[in-house]
Amino acid sequence: MRIQDIIEGKKQWRAHVARVKALPPDYRIVYKEMQRYLFKIGPVDLPDGSLFSGIVDFFEEGVAAGKGVLELIGDDVAAFCDELVEDSRTYADIYQESVSGRKAR
Amino acid sequence: MDDLTEMLKGTLEGCVLEIIGSEETYGYAITRRLNELGFTDVVEGTVYTILLRLEKNGLVQVTKRPSGVGPPRKFYALNDAGHEQLATFWAKWEYVAARIDKLREGGR
Amino acid sequence: MNLWKAITGSDLTREWKTFEVRAAALPADYRVAWEEIKGHLFPYSDFTGRNLQPILDGALRLLEETAADGQGIHEVLGDDIKGFCAALAGGAGSRSYRDRWREQLNDNVARKLARLGG
Structure with missing residues (x-):
């Protein structure tokens, strides 16, 4: 990774964080908890951030429609997260593949 | 009817394909349509995850359009692969439904 | 990757x-946790x-994210860093770990939203 990419990535991430901060409190709470969970299970398409910025897009629409966050995604936030990353390979999948030397699924 | 989540798994994607197949539309409208149909437990988040998957699998064409209030909306239309997937869904549905009906009627 | 890089791992x-x-930019207790995570992985x-x-x-x-939020390291990782790492790598018991993370997520959301409602 070039230094340039790191700086660019940081800038984008900072802009993203600013958008999260601008969300109403209930959305912000749920977003942060989701992000924490997703960092742990680590679906592979995380690094480019499109998953996270997509969530914020979606949340902003919900805010504009005057909805509460759980009204938007349902009470089971974990189930929503799992659905989000359902067909993404996780870090664990990749690791397990590298051990067994073949695709895990 | 309540508590359909488990049973709807797998078929909800087909329903969303069908709705998009008849006209270009967006997440909230799709959710409303499903709710009106009687799937009252379906929230926008569920539809969002399905749309995300359809997009990732290259079955839909996505266009951002400005909305009256708030940020631009993503509109979804089926592409050729999406129409194919929809046809497959109905074929599978008919296969399963026909056999389950038969089972209930006590036939073989 | 060229051969030279493969040999030297540069x-x-x-x-x-x-x-x-x-890692050096993290708070002290987080740095300790980072060392532990590396060791377990x-x-x-x-x-x-x-x-x-x-x-x-x-x-x-x-x-990085949780430190920036000012959360305690314990709230983030729990007691069992070794188990946490096994789960990260998809090793033994990772399924039950994922279930626990899932529960944690929903509990945290419920608790924090309730606090918000006053």
């Missing part, structure tokens, strides 16, 4: 250094350590 070394630079490493890079990157992101 591209990897650079990534490791980036990790350490990022080491057994999962292949010859070059390449397979651990994305896992370590994810763990580091988690630490």
Whole structure:
């Protein structure tokens, strides 16, 4: 990774964080908890951030429609997260593949 | 009817394909349509995850359009692969439904 | 990757250094946790350590984000860092770990939203 990419990535991430901060409190709470969970299970398409910025897009629409966050995604936030990353390979999948030397699924 | 989540798994994607197949539309409208149909437990988040998957699998064409209030909306239309997937869904549905009906009627 | 890099692992070394630079910016208790995480993940490493890079990157992101939020390290990782690492690598017991994370997520959301409602 070039230094340039790191700086660019940081800038984008900072802009993203600013958008999260601008969300109403209930959305912000749920977003942060989701992000924490997703960092742990680590679906592979995380690094480019499109998953996270997509969530914020979606949340902003919900805010504009005057909805509460759980009204938007349902009470089971974990189930929503799992659905989000359902067909993404996780870090664990990749690791397990590298051990067994073949695709895990 | 309540508590359909488990049973709807797998078929909800087909329903969303069908709705998009008849006209270009967006997440909230799709959710409303499903709710009106009687799937009252379906929230926008569920539809969002399905749309995300359809997009990732290259079955839909996505266009951002400005909305009256708030940020631009993503509109979804089926592409050729999406129409194919929809046809497959109905074929599978008919296969399963026909056999389950038969089972209930006590036939073989 | 060219042969020279394969032999010297020089591209990897650079990534490791980036990790350490990022880790050095963490609060002290987080840095301790980072050292522990590396230690526990080491057994999962292949010859070059390449397979651990994305896992370590994810763990580091988690630490960076939660530290920036001012959360206590204990709230983030719990008591069992070894188990946490096994789960990160998809090793034994990772399924039950994921279930626990799932529960934690929903509990945290319920608790924090309730507090918000006053």
